[in-house]
Amino acid sequence: MKYIKIKRVMDFIFSLILLIVISPIMLCAAVAIKCGGQGPVxxxxxxxGKDGVIFTIYKFRTMRLETExxxxxxxxxxxxxxxxxMLRKLSIDELPQLLNILRGNMSFIGPRPLLIQYLERYTPEQMRRHDVTPGISGWAQINGRNGIDWETRFEYxxxxxxxxxxxTDLKIFLGTLAVILGTRGVNQSKSQTMEEFGVATKSLKG
Structure with a gap:
């Protein structure tokens, strides 16, 4: 598809420009994380990613290393x-993914890349979400973010x-700005950022 090729070029150009422009914000975030405790930035x-190819995603660390x-x-x-x-509410934790976009692993707009272990839990129809390059924001993110259930997320x-x-991408981009300003649906519940797919919602395994 011609648009897919144009989209990749736009992704590269805009991610490079944004990395330069918002580098002071990313530097401040990195310093704040380091001052906030031990652990990597x-x-x-x-x-x-696309076609199920595995890549390394980057985000600013928002949690302590301790798990218990x-x-x-x-x-x-x-x-x-x-x-x-604070970083999550303002979506600043997602900014390092501009590096993923620059490398071609991700796009600005597309289905969010989920965990590797979910691959074996998808139905054939749900697996189609990997037909396109994953994105920082997508149709599901502007229609509920982490506040929607898995079945609805996959439908989106x-x-x-x-x-x-x-x-479609332009509509999602504008909707993303509204979601960030509203900070709705940042976490799925008061205890979890997002429930694990296939555990709390086993009926979706197909």
């Missing part, structure tokens, strides 16, 4: 740092795959 994790206290596992929200909470992702176009 960046959170790195392998995720499946007094023998009890800590929830995502208990591990979240004060700096991390598949709608995007079938309707990808410049106008």
């Amino acid at each position: 960046l959170f790195k994790q392998e995720r499946p 206290k007094d023998g009890h596992p800590l929830s995502d929200m208990e591990r979240m740092t004060r700096v991390g909470m 992702d598949l709608w995007y795959v079938k309707n990808i176009s410049f106008l």
Whole structure:
């Protein structure tokens, strides 16, 4: 598709420009994370991209390294740092993914790249979300972010795959700005940022 090729060129140009323009913000975020406690500035994790190809995603670290206290596992929200909470509300934690866009692993707009272990849990239809390059924001993100269930999220992702176009991407971009300003749906619940797919919602495994 001609637009896909044009989209890649636009992704490269705009990610390079943004990395230069917002580098002071990223530097401030990195300093705040370092001052907030021990641990690396960046959170790195392998995720499946287009056609299921695995790549390393980059985000600013928003949680403490400790996963349990007094023998009890800590929830995502208990591990979240004060700096991390602010970064997530403003979506600043996502900025390092501009590096992923520059490298071609990701796009500005597309289905969010999820965990590798989810690959074996998808139905054949849900697997189609990997027909396109994953993005920082997508149709699901402007229609509920982390506040929607998995089934609805996948329906939104598949709608995007079938309707990808410049106008669709523009609509998602403008909707993303509104979501960031509203800070709605940042976390799925008071204890978790997002429930694991295939555990709390086993009926979706197909």
